Amino acid sequence: MKHVQSRVTAQDYGDWAVEARGLVKTFGDNRAVDGVNLDVRAGTIYGVLGPNGAGKTTTIRMLATLLRPDAGSAKIFGHDVMKEPQIVRQLIGVTGQYASVDESLSATENLVIFSRLLGLGRTEARHKAAELLEEFSLTEAAKRPLKKFSGGMRRRLDLAASLIAQPPLIFLDEPTTGLDPRTRNQMWDTIRRLVKTGSTVLLTTQYLQEADELADRIAVIDRGRVVAEGTADELKASVGSSSLQLRTHNPQDIEIARQIVEKVLKVQSAVSPEGGKITAPMADVDRVTDLLIALRETGIRLAELSVQKPTLDEVFLTITGHGVKENTAKASDETNEVREARV
Amino acid sequence: MKSTSIKQVADRPLNNYVSLGQSARHSFTMAYRGLLKIRRTPEQLFDVTLQPILFTLMFTYIFGGAISGNVQNYLPVIIPGILVQTVITTSIVTGVQLREDMDKGVFDRFKSLPIARIAPLAGALLADTIRYTIATVLTFVMGYIMGYRPDGGLGHVIIAGLLVIVCSWTISWIFAFFGVIARTASSVQGISMIVLFPLTFLSNAFVPVKTMPGWLQWFVNINPISHLVTAVRNLANNGTFGWDLAVSLIGAAAIVAVFAPITVRAYMRRT
Incomplete structure (x- = not known):
């Protein structure tokens, strides 16, 4: 306490x-x-x-x-x-x-040396090492x-x-x-x-x-x-708690679709660098119903629509206006995998 | 979380300086680390065990007859010479290993700890005196087996051995400096050999100086290695302390005074 x-x-x-x-x-x-x-x-x-x-x-x-x-x-x-x-x-x-x-060196030897360098006495250092190894469930591997x-x-x-x-x-x-x-x-x-x-x-x-x-x-x-x-x-909130991804059947429709998305969700959207895919932050997933109705009324046919948790990519796209460099695309994939594993 | 509960800033005595006593303690802890490493990888000691045996045998039997008439008369000349040459060559390895060691992540931790900046270097160098001790003992033992009976007696032989170990430790600061500034371990080896070969061979370690041309005699006589070899010969063969001993110790002190600070500074600047 x-x-x-x-x-x-x-x-x-x-x-x-x-x-x-x-x-x-x-x-x-x-x-x-x-x-x-x-x-x-x-x-x-x-x-x-x-x-x-x-x-x-x-x-x-x-x-x-x-x-x-x-x-x-x-x-x-x-x-x-x-x-x-x-x-x-x-x-x-x-x-x-x-x-x-x-x-x-072994785990114990490492911790003992660092403890000694930090001013602990010989026995104090041993105790400290043993204590920390137990704390971090490393006791069994202490001597390896x-x-x-x-x-x-x-x-x-x-x-x-x-x-x-x-x-x-x-x-x-x-x-x-x-x-x-x-x-x-x-x-x-x-x-x-x-x-x-x-x-x-x-x-x-x-x-x-x-x-x-x-x-x-x-x-x-x-x-x-x-x-x-x-x-x-x-x-x-700046990215939206989730992110909408939308692809139109006809690439010509993408600008109109984008306008509708921005009007209904009241946010800035972005067209992904690969093209043809609109990404937009979403504060409220319920809005997707309104959006779908609006799109149907305009007669735009959709090829794909998904609602996802924002990835680092989208945070970056939203905040910096440019995507994450290639090497991190992999990193955010990993994040998705983790999320799946945790569900 | 007993052990990991933290100590607040206000409860800590804070000091921006490390005292001399603490620096020594930190260095000895780092030396202990060096010894643990040697114990874990004893193959590191191959060079210091094989080199004294091999070199002593080779040089004595190759040069003995030519220089002193026979092997027996050559022993008092060659054993101190080969001792200095072998042990100082061994100190190159200190620089090479330091370079390899510094590339490891653990040196980042040493840098982030509130310890004396000199400790990781001084500790590594201190631990290596074990190597010099092994080389020294083996050289004398080889000499004894081949019939070398120093007149100075055991006490003076031990002092001579200690002198060589101390001087090698100070010279290892030079190689530690190369170790810190060089990019790779093999380049440390390269630079160090270029420095060391002339120094050990252009000395009185293997042959009498008077057989050399005049200009070379001039260099050989001012070469600090020659003074160290002479000091060891005086101690082991006659049991006398001479001017050469003083020169060796002054030279050793000068090397540390110059190279320890610049090595630590170079080490600090390296990221």
Whole structure:
């Protein structure tokens, strides 16, 4: 109960866990991060959503003192990442996209070494390692070399290592990418439990659903910029809670159909890049009946109509006006698969 | 969630600086990690076990007769020479392994921890002194088997061994620097060999200096490796501490003073 209280007070005082202003990082010609602002309130889960190469990892690396920003500033609990990096490191835990643990050592050895580095005594470190391994259901594999660990086990160990110092802010860079749906759900539970204990979590993800499930607030990032920010509900309201996809029998009808869609649903629609397919956000699925009646009255014949949960593609299409680059089309497919598996 | 409950910001003593004591502690923990790795992959120790045996045998029997008349008389000359050459060559591996190690994700975690920046490097280098110790002991043992009986006595031989280990550790900072700035592990090996070959062979390690042309003698005499070899010979064969010992230690200190800071800085800048 104590934890819940501390979380409330943190929010009352309006403590900011992360304040980033105009962060820029350039690699050669590529402006990987191009003026990112982020404000993360202490005690919340904040999701940074975007496709591969949007600048999510680079942003996290700058906030975690692993990379020096070319311009802009960032504070972690009021401490500047460039002027007081050593203090910032005492306040954060970082779990990278690729497990940052020692492959050649066992799980216990890894945790003991990190604990010792964080100032724990020999026996304390042993206890801490055992405790965390149990917490993350890794006790049985404690002595096995990491080479034999599955992806999920590695991620869990990685997260465990980030929690040794009980940091008030935890960075999770794509914590579930590459995990199977079951392991992904376990990871989500773990992250939720973390925040209940009073931690602040900043996570990046390619999956809208993941951000939706976990995050209190979400920043959508594209080409190194934050293109939208808000609660999951606000974000979805801009995209619609579901998305309508419609293909007309006769391609010439597409403009008229589009006008009808926009009139009936009172939203902006988009014609998909492949052409011939209208996509529109939908706040209320019931409206689809009105739409169908209106289309019948105009005499437009439909080839296909479906109502789906919005995918990252549509969030992007709506917010940025351009689709997600090809490599993420695959990622959103995966999201759909996960959804199916969860139903 | 007992172990993962968090400690709030206000409950933490925060300090932007790492004390010297903490830096040493962090380095020793990193050295412990290095030792664990060696225990896990003992094949890493092949070079330091085979090289002393092979080189000592080869060089002694090839050059012994030509240089000192017979193998027996050559031993007091060659054993200190081969010792320095072998152990310092071994320290190249330190740079190569550091390069390979740094490419792994775990170094990201080290960077994100509130530990001394020098610790991951110093620890790795410290752990490798185990390699130098193995090479040193094996060289002396090979010498003993072949009939080398140093007049300085066991105590002075041990001091000579320690001197070589300490100097190799300091020289390993040079290779660690190459390791940090190089793009691949094999290029570290390449650069290091180019630096090391002239240094070890253009010295008094294998042949008497007076047989060389004058211009070469000049270089050989200022070569720090020559001073180290002479210091080891004085210790092991005569049991005396001389000026060469002082030169070796001063040189060693200078190398660390220059290379440790620039290596750490290069390491910090690498992303």
